[in-house]
Amino acid sequence: MIFAVVKGFLLGLLVSIFNHYIVIRVANRMTSENIHSFKGKVVFRYLIRYATNLLALFLVYKNMPMLIATAIGLTSVKNYLYIKYILKKEGGE
Structure with missing residues (x-):
């Protein structure tokens, strides 16, 4: 059972890191001038993110x-x- 828990946690962690990476990559390229050209890309990345979350949960x-x-x-x-x-905000005040 402990092996299944570790394997499940690592699967979730890897999917979460992948999801964060694909969304932050397009978010870093956005600027206030061309935000409209990136809207479709951001929406598509979030759809990929939700699909990978559902796939990971479905697999287990x-x-x-x-x-x-x-x-x-x-x-x-x-x-x-x-x-x-939160810790950064509390340390700055």
Whole structure:
């Protein structure tokens, strides 16, 4: 069971890192002048992101510990960035 949990967490973590990378790559190229030309690209990247999340969860849905670990892995990058932002904000004030 512990192997399934670790495998699920790593799957979720890798998918989450990939999702963050594909969205941030197009977001970094946007500027205020040409934001309209990037709207379609951003929407497409978010659709890819949601599809990969659903695919990762679908691949492990029969194994409950692995499913829970995958869900935790999928939220780990978001949580890390959120905590990093909060700590930076508290340190600056």
